[in-house]
Amino acid sequence: SAVISQKPSRDICQRGTSLTIQCQVDSQVTMMFWYRQQPGQSLTLIATANQGSEATYESGFVIDKFPISRPNLTFSTLTVSNMSPEDSSIYLCSVTLFGEQFFGPGTRLTVL
């Protein structure tokens, strides 16, 4: 299995600021994925991050709001920019390994 860590585990931020979330995996993986889980809701895919290329965003998500970096095969960052209270969610990274999706523990973000 894959061991995925995320930093920070949680944060409380002021509106208008930005937060960068880090995701580290213990294996080299081609694709990493970022999901959002709004309070009491299901998971929604934000984007796919491939090493060496620009991230691919799903409908309703844009690069200016959620810029992503993928500098190597074990690491990715997601930035939540110009935050508003509606961005309060759990943000999870995910990887595919041996045909299975593994998820990180999530970053719980609260925007005041």
Next chain:
Amino acid sequence: GQQLNQSPQSMFIQEGEDVSMNCTSSSIFNTWLWYKQEPGEGPVLLIALYKAGELTSNGRLTAQFGITRKDSFLNISASIPSDVGIYFCAGPRYGGATNKLIFGTGTLLAVQP
């Protein structure tokens, strides 16, 4: 667009009871996945189904891939307190690879000792 609806939304049961939950879609899926999410954790894969009509078990958990390919069921037998969590069904978005997933609305399970 694609939607996965789960029922029931929540269940509050006594330890030892059997649990049944389902997931339905308006579109066909070629893979069904069942995940469990515990508080403060990401989802963990419980069972994967790849063929219509398939019935697969993982310990006390049994899941079935519906014949119509538009639904799936998860059963938990003899529930224990550690079964508490949110159970999600999931499938590949728009029939694509199984690494881009759409998740169901979730079923919250609470088990009273």
